[in-house]
Amino acid sequence: MTVAAIWAQTPARVIGRDGTMPWHLPEDLAHFARLTRNATVLMGRRTWDSLPETGLPGRRSLVLTRDPSFSAPNAEPLASLAAAEATLTSLPPEETSWLIGGGQIYRALLPLVTRAELTIVNTAHDGETTAPALPPTFVLANADPSPTQWLTSRTGLAYRFETWLR
Numbered sequence: 005m006t007v008a009a010i011w012a013q014t015p016a017r018v019i020g021r022d023g024t025m026p027w028h029l030p031e032d033l034a035h036f037a038r039l040t041r042n043a044t045v046l047m048g049r050r051t052w053d054s055l056p057e058t059g060l061p062g063r064r065s066l067v068l069t070r071d072p073s074f075s076a077p078n079a080e081p082l083a084s085l086a087a088a089e090a091t092l093t094s095l096p097p098e099e100t101s102w103l104i105g106g107g108q109i110y111r112a113l114l115p116l117v118t119r120a121e122l123t124i125v126n127t128a129h130d131g132e133t134t135a136p137a138l139p140p141t142f143v144l145a146n147a148d149p150s151p152t153q154w155l156t157s158r159t160g161l162a163y164r165f166e167t168w169l170r
Contacts, residue, residue, distance in 0.1 A: 005095045007116040009103040010036060012123035012163075013135045019107060021131030023054055029157050032123040035165060036104075039121060044101040046088055046113070051105040052079060066091060068109060085112050092116065107133045114139075118170045126154055126162035142168040 012032045013019050020026070041062050049069040052059070059065050059078040067079045068088050074081045082088045092101050093116075103113055114136055122135075146167040149155060154162035 005093060005097050006100040006118055007092055007103065007113070008039075008100050008119040008121065009110055009114070009117045010039060010121040011105060011110065011135050012125055014125055014127055014129055016128070017134045017137065018129055018131040019105070019135045020133030021129065023050060026129040026131050027125055027127060027161060028159055029123065029125060029161055029163055030159065031155070031157050032125070032163065035121075035123065040102045040104065044092075044095060044099065045104045046082075046092065046101060046109065047104045048106050048109045049074065051109070052076065088113065089116065107135060111136045120168040122166045122168065124164050124166060126164075138168055141170045143170075145169045 011019050012025065012029060018026065040060070044064040044066060045060060046066040046068065049067055049071065052065070052067045059076070065079045066082055066088065067074065067076070068082050068085070070083070072083065082091060095101055100119075103109055103117065120138055120142060144151065144166060148165045154164055156162055
């Protein structure tokens, strides 16, 4: 079982503002869909609430929530971090599960993560939700196009994909 994390961030590690991503980057959304398709994804309740009503098609969606009455189609509620960790660690060894947000989930479960897929968005957007800093046990395994170059989105934003492994 591999626990991976995936997020888009500014160089200052901002990942969200007012419950949404403060940019629109279609290439990142396609990258996210490609990597998480047919996998188990774990998210917090606010991340779930930011999604379309149907959730994320083609994925098993685990939602960490303190609300015992939470119920949503295509979502499996989990009441605690311990329940989330137990569920993730009980998955088959060949399966990759993904942490998809928000900031509290990333920080709390980062010790389980062995792979982090980051999209760095070269912008100075501000926001109240930030990604955790990856500890020095992670090493950059790949950057597309490179750590010093940027791709240009059809929306005009500069970005790059980075894969970090522990």
